[in-house]
Amino acid sequence: MRRILIAGGGYAGFYTAWKLEKWLRRDEAEVTIVDPRPYMTYQPFLPEVTAGSVEGRHVAVSLRRHLRKTAVVAGTVTRIDHAQKTATVRPADGPERRIQYDIVVVTAGAVTRTFPIPGIAEHAIGLKHVEEAVAVRDRLLSAFERASVLPPGHERRRLLTVTVVGGGFTGVEVFGELLSLASALLKSYPELHFSDLDFHLVEAQGRILPEVTDKPGQWVVDHLEERGAHVHLNTQLVSAENGHIVLSTGEAYDTELLIWTAGNASNPVVATHTDLPIDARGLLRVRADLRVGTDDAIVPDAWGAGDNAAVPDLAVPVPGARTVPNAQHAVRQGKRLARNLVADLRGEVPQPYVHHSLGVVATLGLGHGIFQYRGIVIKGFLGWVIHRGYHVLAVPTWERKVRVLLVWLTAVVFGRDIVSLLSVQRPRDAFLAALPSPHKRDESGGPRDLPLAG
Structure with missing residues (x-):
């Protein structure tokens, strides 16, 4: 049983795991996916969530519900040491742990690009x-x-x-x-x-x-x-x-x-916390078949896709072009990666990723x-x-x-639902307001000392 570790549960990671469940035979591999959130977010619907046209929960696809054969680890991959085939994972609670793997799929996505602007x-x-x-x-x-x-x-x-x-x-x-x-x-x-x-x-x-x-x-x-x-x-x-x-x-x-x-911006885990090859922008170097490496040298047992990878765009005639970081590519890269990974396990030749824009x-x-x-x-x-x-x-x-x-x-x-639930971000305010004054918080934000009985 080969151990496949998928670092990131976004579009590319979710679709890779989803399709691996469909195409892998039972005795071929066991798959683990690591992500701090228990769901994949369908980001193109987020603007409609802000306007109340789509319910927030409906753009979140549960990993555990839809990945029945995949082990889901709630945590963040903080380092990938491919030479030792080990990933360091920081869970939501408890100490960091190391996960050993045979094959790694890096789909950690990108992070928001920010600048040091006051405020x-x-x-x-x-x-x-x-x-x-x-x-x-x-x-x-x-x-x-x-x-x-x-x-x-x-x-x-x-x-x-x-x-x-x-x-x-x-x-x-x-x-x-x-x-x-x-x-x-x-x-x-x-x-x-x-x-x-x-x-x-x-x-x-x-x-x-x-x-x-x-x-x-x-x-x-x-x-x-x-x-x-x-x-x-x-x-x-x-x-x-x-x-x-x-x-x-x-x-x-x-x-x-x-x-x-x-x-x-490039994901810091990929840009600075791995021994896998990256480019000048901090993106994972991948080939057209989504294996990590270059046309001349493949990094064995390492794959990448999505916003954290510099995927060659074979659908455009410009030499050196890379696919743009959007959902249309990430979804299809995840599917192609799963097909190629299965093909590689079975001794077949992985196919290049080619997608003409819709x-x-x-x-x-x-x-x-x-x-x-x-x-x-x-x-x-x-x-x-x-x-x-x-x-x-x-x-x-x-x-x-x-x-x-x-x-x-x-x-x-x-029509639209126009009820604000901003108070859910502070769910204990109403309860604290109802408590007798000795129980209420002091100006520092901490709970006041309660008088001892007797």
Whole structure:
């Protein structure tokens, strides 16, 4: 029995394990997957989670429920020593442990790229995980509640000001979805007006959505501005201290919600905590067949895919091109990796990964979207329908497809759910408030000493 260790349970890791369960014979190998979260997040739906169009739990695919033959370890791989075929794992509780393996599959994904900008560590929220998307939604809904009891002025406008940094697909989609949600919420808050909303999208480059061509990208900018948003191109965030935004153009304003989507950075485990070969960007060097190494030299028993790997893109004619880090590639790389790994175990020749893009699609809010496939561009409502259709087909497992569809159908009949559950992030507040004063917390945040009996 060969021991296969999969480091990371994102798209590539989940699909690798899922397909290995299907294609491996019982006596061929045992598979272990390590990830700190007990689920795989379908990230393309996170912008819709922020807008309440998709339930947060429905974009999280349980590893234990769907990987019945795979050992799931709740922890983080902190080091891979391939020379000794050992991975160091830090579990959620308890001391670090070492896992021995025969074959390693590195699918740890990327991390959010950040910069040393004052204030972002204290105020910004990323958008890579379900918890972040739910928090963004609840904070916006709570901001409307708080703003509705305030008179017109600076504080009301600050509460209803949203800033998104990063004009890639995630940033543009969450920006459009939140703008759509905020505009719709005004019907339920007669005290507030559209002029109270202040939405800012900040992008350091001269265009947004780098995977679409220039003209459709400019259409998206014009479309968002027609809906009352501010799109700042060729602009960088200089400071966000105390929620006070300062841009490189000199513009300054206060914001309640700051969302950071400024791209990906290499995973530190891959970049600095492994003896496997990496490139100048800190990405795992892999061949077209997803084995670690180069065309001239293969690292035996090591495979890689997803956002932490520099996968050659054989579908484009540009020499040295690498696949872009998106779900479309990660899912298919996971499937190809599983097929190739099984083939390698059986003495067969692994096949190269080749995937021709199916086009790009983005939601810009309820009823607004854009789709581009080569020279074909579809905008507006039909583009939004294509976005929803593609992603409901792409989200793994029929169980999740049905759940997402049911939420969408319910929203058609009853509208969005606009209840904020921000208080769940502090679940003991109500209980502590009901306790007699000796039990309540002191100003330092710790529990007060209780008087001894007698």
